[in-house]
Amino acid sequence: MNQNSATEVLRYTAFSADPQGGNPAGVVLDASGLDGAAMLAVAAELGYSESAFLTGRYEPDGADSRTDAGSPAGRGYTIRYFSPKAEVPFCGHATVATALALAERDGPGELVFSTLAGPVPVTVVREGGELRATLTSVEPHVTEIAPDDLAEALAALDWPAADLAPALPPRIAYAGARHLVLAAATRERLADLSYDFTRLETLMHRLDLTTLQLVWRAAPDVFHVRDPFPVGGVVEDPATGAAAAAFGAYLRAEGLAPDSAVVTLHQGEDMGRPGTLTVELRAGDPRVRVSGTGTRIDA
The missing domain is CATH 3.10.310.10 (Diaminopimelate Epimerase; Chain A, domain 1)
Incomplete structure (x- = not known):
């Protein structure tokens, strides 16, 4: 270098x-x-x-x-x-x-x-x-997003509100960094990601967001996820541990997972860089555990 x-x-x-x-x-x-x-x-x-x-x-x-x-x-x-x-x-x-x-x-x-x-x-x-x-993770928390901010996020994504999954409400989740969780109603909606980079970046700076955690629920404990990351200078993050931890906190806060649970997240498939993140919730401990493998990349 x-x-x-x-x-x-x-x-x-x-x-x-x-x-x-x-x-x-x-x-x-x-x-x-x-x-x-x-x-x-x-x-x-x-x-x-x-x-x-x-x-x-x-x-x-x-x-x-x-x-x-x-x-x-x-x-x-x-x-x-x-x-x-x-x-x-x-x-x-x-x-x-x-x-x-x-x-x-x-x-x-x-x-x-x-x-x-x-x-x-x-x-x-x-x-x-x-x-x-x-x-x-550090101790997480989950908050609601203002309707106007949600509307702006959907406009930047070019996602109609009707394409959201009603059972998974939009929230801002934190487990070391802030992420906006939006759930797609279909796998096709999640796969079709083409957004206004500058518009979304502007909103994310205003809300102090690190990524958007876009999710689709394939099974009660299995999700496919994607993470736009314009504030970092890249269109999409291939596998996002901080967002996975925040998403675990979201599932617990919204009653979408039991107090003790193991959830599998598949990310990067739509980018050609598939990865697997394991999210664990433990009863009595508010923190979230995220695990995975890895390997060295030859220079």
Whole structure:
């Protein structure tokens, strides 16, 4: 790379074991010498929807940093995320990619990433010949969207209101970043995505949205999803861990999933980069777990 040529930038895809599937991310395991402008330059030159930068080590502490093993992880890292256009507070697929890169270097185990949204514990295990990472979101919340804002989002998408699924109401969901959840009534509606990039970007900046989480329910616990991401400078994100976590919170808040549930999201199929995200809800824990595989991409 031309920018910061001394910086080692790894390339991983998350939520697929196939380098041609899932969502690619840049990963810099030692970004201690980079400022925000340099990180943005690396992310912009790389061109992926997001890249992750580890800026230092720390000792995780506190209940929100506790992993599924019940204790603070032994490896804590501060992390920052950049799209080609801006810094974002949290990115799920780049978190998974970074955790897998660390596991390949140091071995599987428990990690905690200190993000702008809060601490995010991650567990990496080896299943057969594959590594699998599970992140635990910050505490989520779900709010309604104003009718005028919903109308503007549908206009930017060129989606008639009649094409929405009545059983899944539009909401704004947060689990580290804000996402507008819109449910299509048919798979054909979801597949036909051609939107006004500038108009949707303007609305998303005003509402502080990271992506739109467009979904179609194939079964009670299986969804197909797509995520427009104009605020990041790309038309669509192939596999979106932060939106998956927010969607899990949405399902719980709207009574669309039981207190304990495992939901499968298929994303990227319409882009030719299929990936699978597993969303887990646990009774008594408001946080959402998102897991998936990944692999390194040859430069």
